[in-house]
Amino acid sequence: MPRIAFSASRGSGGGTQRDVLISVFLRGGMDGLSAVVPYGDPDYASSRGPLAIPGPASGNGSVDLDGTFCLSPSAAPLHTPYADGRLLVVHAAGAPIHTLSHFDGMRRWETATPAGSALPLSEGWVSRHLDTINPLGAGTVRALSVSALLPWTLTGAPGAIPIAVPATYSFPGEAATAADRRQVLTDMYSPQPAPLGPAAISALDALDQVGGVQFFGYTPSNGAVYPAGPFGGGLRSVATMLKAGLDLECCVVDLDGWDHHVQMGPMNGTYAGMLDNFARSLEAFYLDLKNSGVRYTLVAHSEFGRRIAPNLSEGCDHGYGNAMFLMGDGIDGGRVLTQWPGMDPASLNEGDLDVTIDYRDVLAEVAERRLGSADAGPLFPGHTAMHLGVTI
Amino acid sequence: MQSQRPSLRRPRSRRSIIGVPSSQSASSGSSTSAGPSAPAPGATQRPDLDLVLAHRATQGFTRKVLGEIRQMGRSAWLDRQLHPQLIPDPVADAFVAGFPSVSMSIPDLHANYATSALEPCEHLQQVCVARSVLSERQLLERVVEFWHDHFNVDQLETVRGRLFFTSYDRDVIRQHALGRFEDLLVAVSKSPAMSAYLDGDVNVVGAANENFGREVMELHTLGVDGPYTEDDVKEISRCFTGWRYGYWFEANPGDFFFDAADHDFGPKTVLGTQLPGGGGVQDGLDMLHMLAVHPKTLDYVSRKLVSWLSGMEPPQAAVDRVIAVWQATGGDLREVVREALSDETLLLCSAPTQFKLKRPFHFGIGLMRQLGVDTADEFLGAARIFELVGHRPYVWGTPDGYPDTLLAWGSDVNGRWAYATNLLNGGLPGLSIPLSALTALRGFAPNHALAQRLAMEMAGGRIPQVEVDRVQQYIDARPFTDQVMRDAAALLAASPGYQFY
Numbered sequence: 019m020p021r022i023a024f025s026a027s028r029g030s031g032g033g034t035q036r037d038v039l040i041s042v043f044l045r046g047g048m049d050g051l052s053a054v055v056p057y058g059d060p061d062y063a064s065s066r067g068p069l070a071i072p073g074p075a076s077g078n079g080s081v082d083l084d085g086t087f088c089l090s091p092s093a094a095p096l097h098t099p100y101a102d103g104r105l106l107v108v109h110a111a112g113a114p115i116h117t118l119s120h121f122d123g124m125r126r127w128e129t130a131t132p133a134g135s136a137l138p139l140s141e142g143w144v145s146r147h148l149d150t151i152n153p154l155g156a157g158t159v160r161a162l163s164v165s166a167l168l169p170w171t172l173t174g175a176p177g178a179i180p181i182a183v184p185a186t187y188s189f190p191g192e193a194a195t196a197a198d199r200r201q202v203l204t205d206m207y208s209p210q211p212a213p214l215g216p217a218a219i220s221a222l223d224a225l226d227q228v229g230g231v232q233f234f235g236y237t238p239s240n241g242a243v244y245p246a247g248p249f250g251g252g253l254r255s256v257a258t259m260l261k262a263g264l265d266l267e268c269c270v271v272d273l274d275g276w277d278h279h280v281q282m283g284p285m286n287g288t289y290a291g292m293l294d295n296f297a298r299s300l301e302a303f304y305l306d307l308k309n310s311g312v313r314y315t316l317v318a319h320s321e322f323g324r325r326i327a328p329n330l331s332e333g334c335d336h337g338y339g340n341a342m343f344l345m346g347d348g349i350d351g352g353r354v355l356t357q358w359p360g361m362d363p364a365s366l367n368e369g370d371l372d373v374t375i376d377y378r379d380v381l382a383e384v385a386e387r388r389l390g391s392a393d394a395g396p397l398f399p400g401h402t403a404m405h406l407g408v409t410i
Numbered sequence: 411m412q413s414q415r416p417s418l419r420r421p422r423s424r425r426s427i428i429g430v431p432s433s434q435s436a437s438s439g440s441s442t443s444a445g446p447s448a449p450a451p452g453a454t455q456r457p458d459l460d461l462v463l464a465h466r467a468t469q470g471f472t473r474k475v476l477g478e479i480r481q482m483g484r485s486a487w488l489d490r491q492l493h494p495q496l497i498p499d500p501v502a503d504a505f506v507a508g509f510p511s512v513s514m515s516i517p518d519l520h521a522n523y524a525t526s527a528l529e530p531c532e533h534l535q536q537v538c539v540a541r542s543v544l545s546e547r548q549l550l551e552r553v554v555e556f557w558h559d560h561f562n563v564d565q566l567e568t569v570r571g572r573l574f575f576t577s578y579d580r581d582v583i584r585q586h587a588l589g590r591f592e593d594l595l596v597a598v599s600k601s602p603a604m605s606a607y608l609d610g611d612v613n614v615v616g617a618a619n620e621n622f623g624r625e626v627m628e629l630h631t632l633g634v635d636g637p638y639t640e641d642d643v644k645e646i647s648r649c650f651t652g653w654r655y656g657y658w659f660e661a662n663p664g665d666f667f668f669d670a671a672d673h674d675f676g677p678k679t680v681l682g683t684q685l686p687g688g689g690g691v692q693d694g695l696d697m698l699h700m701l702a703v704h705p706k707t708l709d710y711v712s713r714k715l716v717s718w719l720s721g722m723e724p725p726q727a728a729v730d731r732v733i734a735v736w737q738a739t740g741g742d743l744r745e746v747v748r749e750a751l752s753d754e755t756l757l758l759c760s761a762p763t764q765f766k767l768k769r770p771f772h773f774g775i776g777l778m779r780q781l782g783v784d785t786a787d788e789f790l791g792a793a794r795i796f797e798l799v800g801h802r803p804y805v806w807g808t809p810d811g812y813p814d815t816l817l818a819w820g821s822d823v824n825g826r827w828a829y830a831t832n833l834l835n836g837g838l839p840g841l842s843i844p845l846s847a848l849t850a851l852r853g854f855a856p857n858h859a860l861a862q863r864l865a866m867e868m869a870g871g872r873i874p875q876v877e878v879d880r881v882q883q884y885i886d887a888r889p890f891t892d893q894v895m896r897d898a899a900a901l902l903a904a905s906p907g908y909q910f911y
Binding site: 045046116118119120121122136137140165166167168173174178179180181182183187188189190191192195198199202203205206207210212213214215217218221224225274275277279280329330331333335336368 | 609617624634635643767801808816817818819824825827828877880883884888893901904905
């Protein structure tokens with residue numbers, strides 16, 4: 019099987035001045051208030067009631083960030099990139115409209131649908147970005163989602179492909195006839211319209227590119243240890259591919275299951291275990307790529323936060339304002355960026371933490387300052403973005 | 411997840427599951443060979459509706475089904491399929507009988523599987539694959555799959571809900587799949603499986619949990635652009651407070667139970683309808699009735715069903731036909747489905763641009779049906795392997811169910827190629843295509859006409875000629891062996907034309 023010659027553009031740090039975007043959607047409404055805890059807000063403990071997480075002074079393992087916010091014990095591994103100034107928390111961020119539907123919220127977020135639009139758009143914001151910028155490589159494998167289906171973020175994107183398990187991605191069947199059978203498929207699919215035609219060309223090229231990466235025996239750098247499981251494994255695969263020099267412009271590794279209506283368990287329960295997995299995975303990815311020359315910006319967020327007041331099931335229903343996480347050498351981190359709206363009843367938005375930072379401002383700055391977008395305006399229709407200083 | 415109760419399952423020898431196709435009684439009847447990429451030259455040509463029905467009313471086309479339709483006529487075939495209880499189904503029945511958990515009551519499931527709830531879950535996945543491959547009641551399976559997605563419950567999402575799922579499939583979805591929509595909606599809403607999945611069992615007065623209240627409007631009835639507000643979500647959730655099921659330590663575990671102590675008896679207003687205080691359980695039932703007959707529900711669910719059964723992006727005229735039947739029959743799903751598959755509706759949905767992309771499950775099941783699969787493990791491996799293409803039965807995590815769109819499934823083709831190739835080469839766990847089955851498919855076709863013959867068996871003329879010819883070139887380019895025949899079948903299954911139905 020042919021092997022392409024990898025460009026050294028990213029792997030060696032020279033050449034292009036663009037980051038690869040690592041997009042992490044925490045699906046289901048991740049409770050950012052239990053990850054980056056506003057323990058210094060005078061209304062936090064009382065309004066969160068039994069689910070409130072005590073501040074660092076309690077000795078529970080929380081890590082203070084700035085006297086107002088702390089990382090909850092399960093989020094503590096995030097302090098590794100934070101202490102290096104490479105992890106930024108943007109708090110009380112969110113979408114322009116207060117939808118409480120997961121599906122509507124996710125799709126509107128991922129497609130950057132304008133607030134006034136009755137129906138969500140059908141193309142992802144990253145798709146629009148890739149449409150408006152020259153590919154880094156051949157253009158057939160520009161974006162990869164570690165999943166069986168492509169997320170909305172990449173729907174309609176040129177050269178986007180879902181691969182559930184990159185390490186085992188290969189052309190099936192007997193090796194002796196592989197080239198001939200590939201040629202049959204190439205001939206049959208080349209004239210096909212989207213989505214199948216382009217998807218097939220991307221799949222065939224990905225067989226060479228992803229299939230040429232040595233996943234087995236890969237040793238993460240700097241003592242990084244990825245948690246077992248699909249999310250840690252997905253980030254590990256992404257790191258492996260980026261270090262091998264693949265010309266990827268966006269990688270998606272989503273983590274779902276955050277819809278904790280019942281028995282959330284922010285300290286010791288379900289949520290805490292998921293948060294620990296998330297935090298340790300990001301820490302491992304950070305360490306693994308540290309000083310590697312790979313330029314990346316990781317963005318992690320959810321479609322909305324959770325209601326401040328718990329329900330009687332020791333969980334929280336859907337909310338609004340939430341924490342976003344940005345990580346990378348180009349991120350002006352080591353701080354919590356927020357225009358904190360407050361948690362007193364008068365400051366809430368229908369019982370929820372309000373949104374004071376539009377996520378599109380965050381992403382637009384990332385696109386223009388880190389992803390090589392000349393003008394992020396068209397990526398976020400109906401919105402005039404302003405830079406908040408999330409990047410260096 | 412291996413069974414620890416072999417005694418409950420009848421030992422089963424490795425055997426051929428699908429009878430090899432007899433030499434076909436179906437007339438070749440080839441009409442359009444156009445795929446979505448190759449619009450028929452004569453666009454005004456009347457589509458072969460027998461072929462359309464054989465593709466869209468089943469879990470996977472077979473020449474046998476096409477032959478039945480041609481022999482009986484579409485209307486009679488459809489009527490028979492709409493009365494599945496009258497269709498003898500000995501092969502599928504025998505398979506299902508090997509899994510006692512499938513017919514157990516919830517208390518019996520608890521008695522047998524309290525500490526191994528994943529077992530009956532996996533049994534049902536195997537039975538799902540088996541019924542789709544083997545059952546004569548193909549339309550029932552197709553409609554059941556639709557309602558499972560529409561009223562999605564992730565079988566494994568909650569630990570407390572796992573032992574309820576077998577009953578959900580049997581007593582709710584299958585029971586009402588061709589019944590009245592309102593009965594189905596009420597049965598879903600009262601089911602312990604949905605209650606555990608969407609937190610109905612913790613929805614109590616003073617702290618209404620909105621999970622079910624939101625989805626019953628957004629996903630089950632009105633649709634996301636339905637005319638409801640966040641206040642309506644809060645108010646309807648109050649109507650369902652106290653709706654739960656009997657817990658294991660109570661008298662009737664798993665049965666619907668209205669717990670008045672947890673119910674909010676105050677007055678409510680939903681979608682402009684005022685409910686005076688004190689309604690009790692009737693509040694929720696009234697709301698379900700209002701939703702079941704709401705024009706937005708008829709519009710939303712009809713369009714979804716027509717998209718599922720009749721063709722991709724159906725024109726409003728096709729949807730309107732189905733809505734009219736829904737209105738006239740009070741939501742009799744048997745008649746609604748009949749109209750969705752009527753000649754008139756199918757004619758509005760049969761242009762090549764309206765061909766539907768097979769979902770991975772449909773793709774895999776179809777191959778098993780067409781090629782004559784052999785299972786060594788009662789389809790256990792078959793159920794599990796669908797995970798790799800993102801379509802294992804019953805485990806879609808979010809309440810919206812597996813999608814049914816070109817956009818959602820159109821970006822992964824290598825997964826399909828790998829599935830087909832590995833199935834033909836014996837590389838899928840527990841599955842094989844015996845050489846004898848392929849030989850029977852081939853019949854008396856000579857080497858130089860093999861691709862055409864296989865294409866007819868697998869898709870009935872739906873694979874464009876240019877693709878069939880390209881596969882024939884592959885055959886012609888090398889000495890003929892059994893492996894070449896397997897490669898040819900795999901390449902046809904991987905062809906663009908085969909991906910649509």
